Amino acid sequence: MRRIRLRQGLIRGLGLSKNQLSDIGTLASICNTHDNITMKLNWDFLNSRPQNELQDFLYYDENQLVGYLALYIFNNKEAEVSAMVHPKYRNQGIFSILLEQAIQEVKQRKIYELLFFTDTNSNSGISALEHLQSTYEFSEYLMKWNNNLPQDMRDQLKVRVMKEDDVQDVINIDSQCFNLSKLDAEKMSQVQLNSPTNLRFIAELNGTIVGKINVQLNNSPAYIFGFAVLPEYQGKGYGLEILQKTIVHLDNLSRNDIVLEVAVKNLNALKLYEKVGFNKVTGYDYFRIKLAEKNS
Template sequence: MPTRKQLAEIKKLQHICESHEAIQLKLNWDMLRTREENENADFFHYKNGELVGFLGLYGFGNKIELCGMVHPQFRRKGIFSNLLANSMKIISKLNYTTILLNAPSESATAKAFLEKFPCEYAITEYQMKWSAADLNLNRDVTLRKAELADFDTEIQLDVQCFGFCETDAKQYNERTKHDETQQFYMIDYHENTVGKLRIGHIDGEAWIYGFAVLPQFQGMGIGRKALSNSVIEENRNGYPIFLEVEAKNLHALRLYESCGFKTFHSQDYYILKK
């Protein structure tokens, strides 16, 4: 579990790397801040007391994602390769079926490294930002704060919509609930709880995560209404609003675009060949 000092060091290094290449790294801060005390998922490289290399592991169900960075002045010295080798020693002892390497689409440095690594392109994930658009508040779809009694429904939404197994969904939700920057909402429609989403407030921004509607209630416009309601509320509170969506989920991509979201960054994922 990273200390407060280490989290500050990661944030500083992230800013340096992003500014150098005009990119945006995906370090899953909601997970970094809520690591278990004995969780061995973060790897550091220091030079003269300064953090110059970092790699984090992020488990999602039966897959694990890796994302890291090296200070521009310390690249091509084998630092990231060593971090990756150390992380693979941990991953090899776990039961993940898919290992994904994450790289910002615009990062020439990351792409050059991956070309020499045994992996193949899998998917692209788009990061989107809301721009002013006319949205209507929908009274027949409501968002309410999630309660303890909703936990089983949250688990089933992850299972049915995101392909989690129940055990992984439970562990993921239990861990995420510890993050004080996150707010958890259930989506109600005509007295039925049909979906969920969570909103993270980080660095003055609102990020929408885990947006899901039960399959039997999809295609009815509920998702668009719930998203519109949440955007209206966050915009009213003065937050710039962001979310992420995989390119293969074209239905979700079109939904977000219809609500005024536009792509501003993207992340490419590569499957590690075993």
Template sequence: MIIKKYRSLNETTMSEVLDLEKDCNDYDELRGSVFLDTSLNFNQMIQSIFLLYEGRMLISMLSMFIPSHQEVEISAMTRPEYRKRGYFKALLFQAVEELCLHNISDILFVCERPSDSGKQVLNRLQAVFEHSEYYMSLNRGGKADIENQRLVLSKSTLRDLETIIQLSCKIFDDNDEDARSLIENCLNSESRDQYLAILGDKPMGMVSVNHLSDEEASIFGLGILPEYRSFGYGKELLGLILKDLWRLGKQQITLEVDSENDRAFALYQRMGFRIEVAYDYYRKQVSDFC
């Protein structure tokens, strides 16, 4: 057994992971994908992907999405014929060591809802269910009509950094340090765009886009300042970004939403988004593994 640690994956290792993912999804009849993009992790020096090999074959993997200094999201998978041999436990031990080095306190384990094997592992770990998120998609031709446009969608640059940080802290209740890290990484990314929603001359909303391919994009970080909510600005902002993405030739738009965020979930459904995959999140303290 050999465990290799990575900050990001090259083309060869990415291909190995995708092959492992297909093997596991076919066996478990799942549809989701493991998040492998480490570019939004708050510290780019953290080892966040762990691959376990027997000989030359990739048997098991664990990935960590680390958007803040306090919390990490962990996803993992093991080839069906190699399960219950302690491979996941070995990977988790390595991940916990890395988290302890950087004083990260909380783990959120991500489990696709139909995954019985995943739930069994989390039960053994005594991880506590916290919430669910829906991965939703909209194909080209979805609603993007805007009546009585009031907002202007403005693509951001690093010059807008402080403005976006202030918005993020007010909209999402982020702390300054985590908001700064996430937004700087987004603005410096070649595949992501950050936008401001302007009302008159006042920035009052924000949204980010990850261009996954020429035909697919993912929307994230969409929000409106609390004092402007319930006036239809969220729907207008979503319509504006969809219109812009259709103009760029995108054929499919995806996003994730907390199942308990009734307002956002209802908006996305009204705009034509449909649930593709449901993920359940389970919390555990890093200190429980020390």
């Protein structure tokens, strides 16, 4: 008779299995219900984790996932961090164990800053970050579409599915619009290309690529991200047209549960999203921790 291996204690994840992804989703649901929050998990990246990089730290108790910390490394200066602990297992040192492992990993990569994000309404998350003496950095809104299809759309742009030949243009857009190095933009583009659950659209004006937008479809709701228009084409209504045409495409796929995120201080983007029919649902606060460059 085949013995089932018991998962117990800390597991350092080189890539995530289907079972582990399912466990993460289950734990997030438990935390969301208990805390009345919406955990932010970048499923696009979790589903395409490389098998040779350590970015996930899981803590099990008799095969039940009770703690999880994820690293999202988009550049060589900082690592973004998301973490959660089962409500019944809090204040037992599990978060500290996960964080210690994560700090060891980022220091090996010569990264000395962590940027945590937590739901604005998560008292436990904010309390933990205050205990770590982190510094508040900024906030974002999570916004949800109200299901009212756009009216009177302009038709100046051709919005089409991204092709492999477009990769360099996408890297250029990400580099300019998100202040990324070419290397970091290449890494991010590769992750997106490797994800089977992503829709990637390119916007062309008379044959010239002027913008891009991505949609993550592996979970409900559909999540819009990586939305950008080249600086020289901003302020001309192209962003509105790209967003409207993307929403129409998703509605045609019967994916009308759509969300996105926007920085609280980005008033221009906030007005754009509200114009298209997105309403604020909740917020996320970001906190920074600077690590000592030498191990104690």
